Amino acid sequence: MVQERRILYEHLDVPNINTFDVFRQYEGYTRFEKAIAEYQPEEIAQMVWDAGLKGRGGAGFSTGEKWSFVPRDIEPRYLCCNADESEPGTFSNRYVLEKNPHLLIEGILICCYAMGIETTYVYIRGEFTLGKKMLDTAIKEAYEQGYLGENVRDTGLNINIYSHPGAGAYICGEETGLIESLEGKRGQPRNKPPFPAVQGVFMKPTVVQNVETLCNLPFIVGNGVEWYTQMGPTYGDTRFDPPKADPNTGTKLYCISGDVNEPGVYELELGLTSTELIEVAGGLRGEEVKAVIPGGSSAPILTHYELDTRLDFTSLTLAKSMLGSGGIIVMNETRNIVDCLLNIMKFYAHESCGQCTPCRWGTPWVRDIVQRIADGEGRQTTITRPKFGVTESGRWGDTGETEEIYEDLDLLENVANNIANVDTMTWNTICVFGIAVSWPAVSYMRKFRPEFEAAIREGKLVTLPVAEATVPPEENYAYQQRFIPKEFADL
Amino acid sequence: MSDEIIQIETPFQFNEENKREFDELIGRYPVKEAAMLPTLHLAQRQEGYITPAVMKYVAELLELSVMKVKDVVTFYPMFFEEPVGKYVIRVCHTLPCALRDCKVVLDHLKEKLSTDVASETNLAKGTTDDGKFTLMKVECLASCDVAPVIMVNDDLYKNLTPEKVDEILEQLPN
Ligand SMILES: Cc1cc2nc3c(=O)[nH]c(=O)nc-3n(C[C@H](O)[C@H](O)[C@H](O)COP(=O)(O)O)c2cc1C
Ligand code: SF4
Ligand code: FES
Numbered sequence: 001m002v003q004e005r006r007i008l009y010e011h012l013d014v015p016n017i018n019t020f021d022v023f024r025q026y027e028g029y030t031r032f033e034k035a036i037a038e039y040q041p042e043e044i045a046q047m048v049w050d051a052g053l054k055g056r057g058g059a060g061f062s063t064g065e066k067w068s069f070v071p072r073d074i075e076p077r078y079l080c081c082n083a084d085e086s087e088p089g090t091f092s093n094r095y096v097l098e099k100n101p102h103l104l105i106e107g108i109l110i111c112c113y114a115m116g117i118e119t120t121y122v123y124i125r126g127e128f129t130l131g132k133k134m135l136d137t138a139i140k141e142a143y144e145q146g147y148l149g150e151n152v153r154d155t156g157l158n159i160n161i162y163s164h165p166g167a168g169a170y171i172c173g174e175e176t177g178l179i180e181s182l183e184g185k186r187g188q189p190r191n192k193p194p195f196p197a198v199q200g201v202f203m204k205p206t207v208v209q210n211v212e213t214l215c216n217l218p219f220i221v222g223n224g225v226e227w228y229t230q231m232g233p234t235y236g237d238t239r240f241d242p243p244k245a246d247p248n249t250g251t252k253l254y255c256i257s258g259d260v261n262e263p264g265v266y267e268l269e270l271g272l273t274s275t276e277l278i279e280v281a282g283g284l285r286g287e288e289v290k291a292v293i294p295g296g297s298s299a300p301i302l303t304h305y306e307l308d309t310r311l312d313f314t315s316l317t318l319a320k321s322m323l324g325s326g327g328i329i330v331m332n333e334t335r336n337i338v339d340c341l342l343n344i345m346k347f348y349a350h351e352s353c354g355q356c357t358p359c360r361w362g363t364p365w366v367r368d369i370v371q372r373i374a375d376g377e378g379r380q381t382t383i384t385r386p387k388f389g390v391t392e393s394g395r396w397g398d399t400g401e402t403e404e405i406y407e408d409l410d411l412l413e414n415v416a417n418n419i420a421n422v423d424t425m426t427w428n429t430i431c432v433f434g435i436a437v438s439w440p441a442v443s444y445m446r447k448f449r450p451e452f453e454a455a456i457r458e459g460k461l462v463t464l465p466v467a468e469a470t471v472p473p474e475e476n477y478a479y480q481q482r483f484i485p486k487e488f489a490d491l
Numbered sequence: 492m493s494d495e496i497i498q499i500e501t502p503f504q505f506n507e508e509n510k511r512e513f514d515e516l517i518g519r520y521p522v523k524e525a526a527m528l529p530t531l532h533l534a535q536r537q538e539g540y541i542t543p544a545v546m547k548y549v550a551e552l553l554e555l556s557v558m559k560v561k562d563v564v565t566f567y568p569m570f571f572e573e574p575v576g577k578y579v580i581r582v583c584h585t586l587p588c589a590l591r592d593c594k595v596v597l598d599h600l601k602e603k604l605s606t607d608v609a610s611e612t613n614l615a616k617g618t619t620d621d622g623k624f625t626l627m628k629v630e631c632l633a634s635c636d637v638a639p640v641i642m643v644n645d646d647l648y649k650n651l652t653p654e655k656v657d658e659i660l661e662q663l664p665n
Contacts, residue, residue, distance in 0.1 A: 088585040088631040126532070126569045127581075127632055129645040162519045167528055167567035170630065184527030184553070186566040202521055257587040257635035264636045297586060297631075327635070329587055343586045347630050353566075 002268060002276045005231065007251050008215045009267045012099050018134055020141040023102040029147060031222035032109045036155050044114035044221065051220045051228045052247025057082050057210030058173075058296070058324050060313040067115060069197040070205045077205045079111055079120040080182065080196075081214060084166055084173035086125055087296035088347060089327030092253035092265045093211040097124065097131030101138035105161065107214030109147065110221055112159045115207055119160050123178050126167045135163050170351040174431050175208040176200075177353065188353045189431035212253055232270035235314050248312040252326050259285045259332040270312040274302065277311060278330060286332025290466045291448070293331075295324025297344045298436035300422075300443035301337075303470045321443075336463045337448040338455050341440065342370045348437045356429040362419040363437050369412045370441075378456035379407040406456055409445060416441040447471055503544035509533045513552065523553045527563055531570055540571040568629075573614040576625035578663060581642040582608075584628045587635035596639050599653040600626055603660065623665075 006012075016022045023029075035044055049064020070077060081104070085093040096104055108120050124132045139161050142148045150158050164182055171177045172187035179201045181187035200206020220228050229249045236243030248270045254277060257263045262282030274292045278284055292302045294311055300321040302309060309319045316323045331340065345367040354360045372378055387401040420427035420434035422442045427434040445452055451469045454462040463469075505513055512533060517526050530552065534545045541564050543557075550557045564570045582597045601608065609617025609627040617626040634640045637649035641656075648659055 085633045086631060089587055089635055090631075091633040091635055094633050125633070126528075126567075127629075127642065130647070160519075165529055165532055167532070168569035168629075169567050181528065182525060183522070184524035184563065186563060202525075255636065257638065258590045263587075263638075293586075329590070329635075331590065335590070340586060340589075343584075343589050347585055350630065 002272050002280055004266055004280065005251050005269050006267045007219055008096070008103070008212065008253060009265065012095060017100050018098075018102070018138060020102060020138070020145055023100070027222070028102055029106055029109075031218035032106050032113070032147070033153070035110050035113055035221045036153070036157070039221075041114045041116060044110065047220055047225050048114070048217065050225045052234065052245075052249040053213065053216055053220065053228075054248070054313055055210055056212035056216075056252065056326065058087065058298075060323060063209065063213055066197055067207065069195065070115060070207060071198065072116060074205050076119060077115060077117045078201050078207070079108065079115070079117045080175075080178060080201060080206055080208045081108060081120060081122040082173065082175065082178060082208055082210045083122055083124040083128070083131070084178060085128075085211075085325075086170045086173050087298065087325045087327055088344070089255060089257055089293065089296050089329045090325040091255050091257075092326065094128060094131055095265060096211055096215060097128060098134050101131075101135040102142070103215050103218065104135070104211055105138060105142050105147070107217040108161055109152075109159060110217040111207065111209065111214060113157065117207070118158050120162070121182055121201070122161060122163045123172070123182055124163055124165055125172075126165050132163055132165060139163065169353070170347075171353040171431075171433060174433065177431065178208065179206065186353070188355045189433070191430055216250055233310070233312060233314075246314050248314055252311075252323070254311070254326050254328055256281045256328045256330065258328075258330040259335070260330050261285050271310045271315070273310055274307045274328070274330075277328060284330065284332060286334060288333040288466050289330065290333050290335055290469065291331045291337065291340075293327075293329040293440075295322045296327035297329070297347065298322075298439060299324045300439045301447060303447050303473075304466055305470065305473050333466050334463065336461050337444055337451050337469065338370065338374050338461055341444045342367070342374050344440050345370050345437075348433075352433065352437075356434070358419045358428045359434050359437065362415050362434075365415050366412060366419075366437065366441050369408055369415070373408055373452060373455050374461055376455065376459040376461070378409075378452075379411075380456050381405045381407045406453055408456060409449070409452055412445055413442055501544060503534070503538060503542065503548045505533065505548075506537060509537055517552075524555060524559075526553060527560070528567075531560075531564065535570060540574055568611060571614060574618075574622070575609075575614055576618050577623050578643055579625045579627065581627055581629040581632070583630070583632045583634075583638070583640050583642075585631040585635075587631070588638040588640065591638040593639035595653060596641065596651045596656060597628065599656055600641075603656070 011017050011026045045067050053063045054060045055063055083093055146153055148159055148161055152159050166172050169187050172181040174189045175196055176190035177187040179196060182201055196206040196208050198205055231251055232249045235246040237246045251267050252270050254266050254268055260278055260281040266280050289304050293299055294302055294316055306319060309315055313323050349364040349367040352359050352363045387399050389399045391397045391399055416438035420438045422438050448469050449471055451464050513530060516529050520526055530549055535541055538545055546557050546560045550560045584593050604619050604624050604626060606619050606626055607616050609625055614625060632640055639651050641648050
């Protein structure tokens with residue numbers, strides 16, 4: 001059985017770890033002290049790059065690489081800590097804020113030192129009243145102890161941290177939406193480029209980093225790169241010669257919810273499978289796994305055929321899904337996928353910021369189609385038409401077969417793909433919220449098509465047995481990764 | 492909306508404590524506008540909801556047009572432009588909570604409070620006649636491990652059942 005590997009969460013349950021004195025007893029702030037005593041700022045940035053740390057907030061972008069885009073000659077530079085945590089199924093940042101806020105402060109200090117940043121804003125979602133209170137108290141203590149403010153610990157560094165409350169909009173988790181919101185405007189994402197690293201908050205270079213990402217920094221500095229890279233798999237990308245290292249290092253705070261016996265946050269090394277994770281979380285509640293959402297509601301769904309896909313950044317990208325925020329939602333055999341999709345589409349229709357027409361109109365449209373299917377009023381046309389697909393000659397075209405049309409399913413895929421096309425990975429919108437809409441919409445529909453068809457045919461929601469509800473991988477392009485070659489291998 | 496058109500019956504002003512907090516806040520940002528969200532939160536806590544007078548006051552404090560403030564207020568679901576009950580009950584209804592029967596909790600609350608669910612444009616619909624409660628549905632509250640959850644004002648309640656909901660409602664002071 002897989003063991004938990006608690007690093008970020010190691011001292012989470014120590015009584016009063018939220019106070020400076022207790023945190024200090026558990027090596028608190030010693031890693032920051034080590035950083036300023038032993039390393040130059042550039043060396044820290046290099047260590048973070050070498051450690052292979054990838055952002056834990058959603059995009060999984062290499063943190064060291066992101067830092068390298070920040071122009072060091074423009075002053076001032078800012079750090080925005082993304083504590084907006086609103087991706088359905090994600091709840092790991094909340095515990096850090098409520099129980100161990102000093103760890104986040106230490107991570108912020110290391111980042112500020114490495115990047116020469118003096119001001120940090122922690123954007124906390126508005127509903128986290130307790131989390132904000134705990135963080136504010138911890139910040140106050142850190143000021144009193146001389147770890148924040150002017151001339152930190154007599155090093156000549158000035159570092160300030162301010163918490164900033166959001167007000168209930170999901171889109172403010174998107175980094176440029178967050179920046180707009182922080183500037184006191186509507187949280188509507190900006191066009192990129194310029195990226196925040198070059199022109200972010202108040203039009204200055206800005207590092208936007210998730211809470212969990214920042215909490216990794218003390219451990220990279222404290223225990224060294226070598227120690228850190230031993231956790232989790234490193235793959236070799238064989239599109240390059242020699243294969244380019246593709247690190248999935250460190251631990252991940254997997255948030256697991258839905259049909260498991262002991263939902264919660266489990267800190268494990270990256271790279272275990274869904275089956276293993278469900279086992280760690282007390283086993284399945286129910287008979288059979290029907291589906292697993294691997295990375296918050298935006299991630300394409302995995303079927304029971306894919307339970308041995310490793311839950312790390314690279315493996316899930318190859319499986320045409322994503323690790324995202326690490327919010328894993330498990331569904332057992334009693335769940336109806338149409339119903340689940342309806343729930344998620346209601347969420348997105350509510351949260352679109354309204355700037356781009358495809359997203360503003362398309363998302364409620366997708367919701368309405370799914371609603372119609374769930375209500376038993378899905379539209380079906382019974383004519384048959386030539387089936388398009390990969391022909392014998394290996395090209396896309398008329399296969400010579402015929403298929404029955406379910407008008408609403410075609411429409412669903414069409415509308416979703418016109419917000420953001422999941423096959424070509426191109427989007428007609430300002431931010432990738434568009435992908436977050438069409439990814440679930442299209443993947444649920446393609447992978448659990450029999451259940452959608454049944455709902456339309458029977459005029460009501462029908463929950464099929466798992467085996468019948470799922471389209472097997474061999475027959476379906478929903479599973480295949482078309483544009484990234486498959487020949488990744490373990491180094 | 493120019494400033495003259497808004498009918499303001501009683502002007503709004505921060506009380507001592509909030510004024511002090513605002514003065515501290517404003518120093519954190521290189522531009523005043525950035526203090527918008529925290530300032531609106533302070534104002535809403537004092538006044539209960541964002542009235543036109545509040546918007547005018549905030550606009551003056553931050554040296555913006557009232558329109559700009561209104562623009563922001565309408566964007567964020569946590570700011571109310573209508574009166575709400577003393578206790579705002581937020582019921583999470585996103586997927587993980589739905590998988591754990593949040594609907595039972597919601598239906599129970601509806602019946603118990605004999606009210607409908609508020610919508611963002613019609614808060615009165617979900618407010619009880621005595622003005623004690625406002626019932627609304629919200630999206631994931633980042634507590635899916637302890638689903639289903641509700642928030643009553645600032646407090647989160649976990650692993651709910653109808654019985655637990657009854658207990659919570661009973662121990663709320665009038
Ligand atoms: C619609 C949308 C919502 C997002 N929500 C969050 C969020 O709640 N928390 C978060 O940390 N990142 C969120 N992100 C990802 C951020 O844009 C950004 O990639 C991240 O904060 C960068 O930090 P990291 O590199 O440390 O992950 C979201 C992205 C999108 C497109
Ligand atoms: S894609 Fe949607 S959420 Fe993103 S900017 Fe456009 S309208 Fe807003
Ligand atoms: S879905 Fe209810 S807390 Fe996440």
